[in-house]
Structure formats: structure tokens, C-alpha cells
Amino acid sequence: MATPFDEMTIAGHDCRPAYDLVKAWLENHDMETLRHRSQEAELLFRRIGITFAVYGQAEAEERIIPFDVVPRVLTMGEWQRLSQGLTQRVRALNAFLADIYGPANIIKAGIVPADLIYQNPYFRPEMIGVKVPRSIYVPISGIDIVRVDAETFYVLEDNARTPSGVSYMLENREVMMRLFPDLFSEHRIAPVENYPDELLLTLQSLAPESAPGEPTVVLLTPGQYNSAYYEHTFLADRLGVELVEGRDLFVRDSIVYMRTTQGPKRVDVIYRRLDDEFLDPLVFRPDSALGVPGLMAAYRAGNVTLANAVGTGVADDKAIYTYMPEIVRFYLGEEPILKNVPTWRCREPEALAYVLDHLPELVVKEVSGSGGYGMLVGPAADSETIEAFRAKLKAKPEDFIAQPTLALSTCPTFVGNGVAPRHVDLRPFVLSGSDQVRIVPGGLTRVAMREGSLVVNSSQGGGTKDTWVLDDPTPADSPPGTPSSTAEVTTMEHQVSDQARSQSQSQSQS
């Protein structure tokens, strides 16, 4: 396997210009200082109360996600390209959802097979023909990006339901600015702190036309036992909107109200962090105590905006993901700026033949599978497993897709006894309003804290980093043709073990 691309070094030797200052900073600080600052950071996070994990009874543990003090850096040039690609991708996602719940042209044109839509577990027939305000289905998305070399970013996954993590993006920055004020005066780092304002503008821009005057926005949470509850309180606070639970809302004459100390108050826009199936017990799960009876009726009547819309899960499904390049071309008439991870759809005979020939080097996933269930990781599997899988694949090829095993880029990371490369991904947050698409420069960088691991999930001990977009005139990056993937390496550990590769596939479950 090729050496993973390290974002700070070129071939393990020279520093890429974006990281000049970080490198100098690392050289000027001894490990003791870094350790000290790391502890300070942890204290700050504890004090702020950023915790995650499920709250059970009184003794429930509250954990914090490890925070790495070494920032991840992108140049403005890199960011601009990413940003254009993200904007394009989200425009396409919205057009796609409006189409499949509307005229279904993409199916009629034979580009996406009908069964992938209509038999998709996240498809909501209740949404067919519903007029979504300004046709924006996905006002808030989190697009997971991985990098494999200086030039290439892949989209690993589109999160179009209720992506989380933006509070970490904001808090990481605040903590970094508190711990290392000097770094921020030396660098021109593009700010992210305006995200809540941008989010509020986005939500307000999508208010129903029937909303009287200044629209009332609320954030709907499943409650304090939800693992992302901290983020819900954080965002409600920064947005200056009420944090409501289902029981705080009620529907009368197809209008949503919240119960206040001064009586019912009309609600126009609901930023809901509650899954589709819990939204309205009259339409979806009847046993849901978290939702609001009658909410869908109010929604269909056009009296309230839900962000995101109902039924957007179709667009972040694994099977649909493989069609994203075609989806971009179909609706926008443009070539996709951001690539998908190359994917073979086994339902197509040619692809199937290739996959069957290359099983030991591929990762094969079940399209409807989740949690890593029903997956083959070729490089980590023995021949017996591969042969067993081959039989399954032949029997039902349409249930599978296959991808090459990716070498995620690495970033220098403080690991207790020094600084070493660790694998990272990136989740930028994209806001689509009726007027424009807004993306604050940066996002949430997740880092696999264990050596060689490709698993960045917080539940697996993954951590986070502050993500900097340098607002300097773009320094020249490594010239094209720099042998970043074949060069000899290095002083730092870099090999991705087979076991780590086997875990790489769970990285997409967020």
C-alpha cells in the first residue's frame, strides 16, 4: 500500500507552504508545553460542558471528545476549490430531491433506477407532491471529505439528514484562540464564528410565505438524553432561538405553536434534530413521544418549514451516492468539481466482473447495510471469507457496491510522547438558503488518534482538530508531479496496517 499523503510534509521531508508556521510553531514548543496546553484544553472543554454519549441514570458517564492542539491547515486556494465543489454538490442534492418527490425526471430519463428510490428505506412517499419552501430540501448538510494526495479530495459521504458536529468546529476554534493567541495574530485565519448567524439567515430565508412578520425559528431536540444534546443547546443559544421538545409544540388548524408563559406563540421554522420517523406520531411511528401530532399536516399546508425537509435521507444513501456524478451532470449540466470515491456498482455486469476479479484488494459494501454489516474488506480477509463473499455477490449483485481501499491523508498530531502523523477527514457544513449557499471556511476535522487507524469516529476514540483556512494570498503548493505517493519515507510512522484498513470502512458511519 502506498504511503499516505501527509498534509504537512512533502514526501516526509520538506514542509508544504501552508504548514510553514505550524511547523515553526511545533519546533518552538517543547513537548511539555504541548502536553500542558492539551490538559488545559481538556479542562476548558469540561468546564464548557461539551460532552457526548448517552445519558442514562444518575451515574451515567459524560465523556468529552479528545481534542488535538495541532491545527489542520488548508490554503485559501484549496478551500475555494472545495467550496465550489460543495456548493455544486448541494445544489444538485436539492434539485435531485425536488425531482424525485416531484416529476421524477431523473428516473424517466433512466439515469437512476426507480427501485433505488422507491424501495429506499429513507424514501417518504408522504412527501410526494408536498411543496417545500423555495424547493430547498437540505438547508443544512455536512459533506464528509477525505484527501488522498495534494490534488485529490473525495466525497466520502453526503449527510443530508441531521448532520452534527458543528459545535465542535466552533468550540475548537474558541479553545485554540484562548490557548494560542499568538498563532492567531501571526496567521490570517479565516473566521468560522459567524456560522450561527449564517445559519439563522438561512433558516429565516426559508420561512413560509404565510409567516406573519419576523419569522419565529426554533430548534427541535429529542431531549437531554440524545447524544448530541449538548450541540442542540449550544446552537439554540448561539442562534438566540428557543430549544424546544416535541411536547412544547402543538398544532391547531394546521399551524404550529409553542407553549409559553404568555400562552401559545406561532412557530414558522423548525430546525429539527429529530429523525423523520419520530416527527409526527400521526404519520410516522405512532409510538413516538418525541414528536408533535399534526406536524406533517401543518407542513403539508405550507404553514411551517422543516429544516431539513422530510425524506432527505434518500440522498445520503450509499446506493444513491454512487450516482452523484450523474446527478450533478443531469441537473446542473456541469462536470462535478468534487470526485466520489471510485465505486463499482455490482448491479452492472461489467463492474461486477471487475469486482469479482479484484476482491482481495477491494472493499465491498452492502448498499442497504449499515454499521459495517455485510461488508467485505478484501485486504484484511482470508481466501475462505473472500470465496464465501464471492458466492453472495454472485447471487445478488444488485445489493452491493465496491470501492478501493483508501489511504486517507495524515496530519501532524500530538500523541502524548511526541508529534506524529494521524489520519484525518473533514466535514464542512454547507448552508443552503433561498438566496444563496453559505459555507464558513473550515469544518470539523476528525482525527484517528491511534497509530495507523483510519477510524475517526468519536465513538471509536477519534478526536477532533481545529481546521484553519489560511486567508493569505495562496502560497504556491507543491508543483504538479511532485511524487507524493511513491516517495520514500520517513521518520514518522506511516504504515497502515491491514487491520487498520479493515476498520477504514466504518469511518463513514457518523
Next chain:
Amino acid sequence: MLLARTADNLFWLARYVERAENTARILDAAARLSSLPAGYGGSSNEWTSAVAATGGLDRFRELYGDDESHQAVIDFLAFSPDNPASIRTCIEVARSNARAVRTALTAEMWDSINSAWLELRQFRSEGMTRPRLNELLSFVKEASLRFDGSAYRTMLRNDAYYFTRLGSFLERADATARILDVKYHVLLPEGEPVGGSLDYFQWSSILRSVSALTAYHWVYRQNLRPWLVADLLILRREMPRSLAGCSENLTRFLDEIARDYGQQGPSQRIARATFARLQNADVDAVFAEGLHEFLLSIIAENNRLGAAIADQYLT
């Protein structure tokens, strides 16, 4: 304007913090009294009388049967998850309420209640010693002071603050009335012997359990007299835990809410009526009416007020 649930959570958050403190004070007074020789008014039933003062005697007997040992009482009042007024239950409920309304709290308030919750876990019922119990009780009193102080010092003066205060004062009034009622017999005139009184320590214990012993001396500048203890704790507005003092504050904060919202309602009327009654009473009249009956009627009025606040604002 507040979400009704937010106001409800703030109200109960404050009530439970206050309740934790009251339970701690009652336990403290019982521990002191029980350590006195019988000749000074100490008696073995001080512990159960402490349980009675928290209104939990039935529950206590249900859980512990005939066991009236101080260990059982300490377990019940400090730690029992089955006692809604135990210190542990109060702090846990308070913290859960706080978590549910994080956005309505200042960082200092959250910190005070969250640290109290974390620290309480270091105390265990098993092997509880007197010094350790003292540590626990002063920790609880300090946690409550810290919460109160941080609310006072850091909250915006708006409806969120007023509902928080209403919770504190309603709970406080209720606790003072109950403590007095459990001990009312030692305050009655016929219980007063001439000269050195067996009940002296009972009276000082009542005062101590509402943190009023020093205040008594400042106000009256004389030895403990039962009718003056009653006067201080029922009628003196300058006494922050007296029924009149609590009632004045309840009236005031309800008026603030009514002014903000531009509307008066049943809870304002009930609060004003109770306050007027306490203002117009004197201690002789209270004793003439019957101290016990008087206290019971105040407890009932406070309950009515709580229900009216809930009905008017919290649902």
C-alpha cells in the same frame, strides 16, 4: 416570554436546590440536638422528628419499618433515591432540570449545580461518621448558597429570573412552615416552664434549622422566648426565611412577571392575600387562633399558590 417548560424547569430547579438545603439544615439540627444529654432537651426521637419536618414520615416508615436509628434517618434524608426530599434526590433532580434548560442558565449557575452533582457522588451512606456528615451538610448548604448567589449575581432580571426566585421562595416558605409545625408544641405558652427551660435547646434548634439563631439575637436582644421565635419565623419581614419575608418576595416577583406580561392573574391575587394576612397578624392573634391551625392554613395557601403558578404559567 419563556417556553412554559423552561419556566417550569427553572422553578423546580430552584425549588429542589432549596429543598436540598432545607433537608441538610434539618438534619444538622437533629444531629446537634440528639447529641445533647437528655437533661438539656435532647431525646432519641429527634431523628424521627427531623424526618417529620421534611414531611416524609410515612415514606420513612414504609422503607425502614421500625428502624429509627440515626443511620436509617441519615440514609433516608441524605441518600435515599426513594425519598423525594433526600439531598441526593434533590440535587439529581435539580441537575436534570438544569440540563434541560441549559440555554436559560448562566454559565455560573450551571457550574454551581453541575459541580454540586459531581461532588455529591463522593459521599456514601455506608460508614457515615459525624465529621463526614458535617462535611456533607456544609457542602450542601454551600452549594445552595452558590447557586442562589450565582442566580442573583449573573441572571438577567427578566421572567427567567423571576420564575427561579419564585421556586426558591415558595420552597423556603413551605419548609419554614413545616419545621415550625413539627415543633409547634414546644412553642406553646403552656409548654413554658419557669426558669431554666428544657425547651431552650429545642427553640435554638428550630432557629438553627432555618439559620436564624444569630438573627434572633440581633432582632430581639434577649434570651430565647418561644413566642418571639414564632414571631421571628412567621411575621418578621426582615427575616429572609420567615413566612412573611418569603411571602413578600413571592408577591414581588409575581408582580414583576405580571408587569412584564401586562396581565395579572390568580397567582398574583393569592400571593397578595397571603402576604396581607401575614402583615396584619400579630403573634398573640396567631397563638389565639391556634399555632398549628395557622401554620396548616399557610401551608395550604402556599400549595394553592404553587398550583396557580403552574396553571397560569408553567403548562
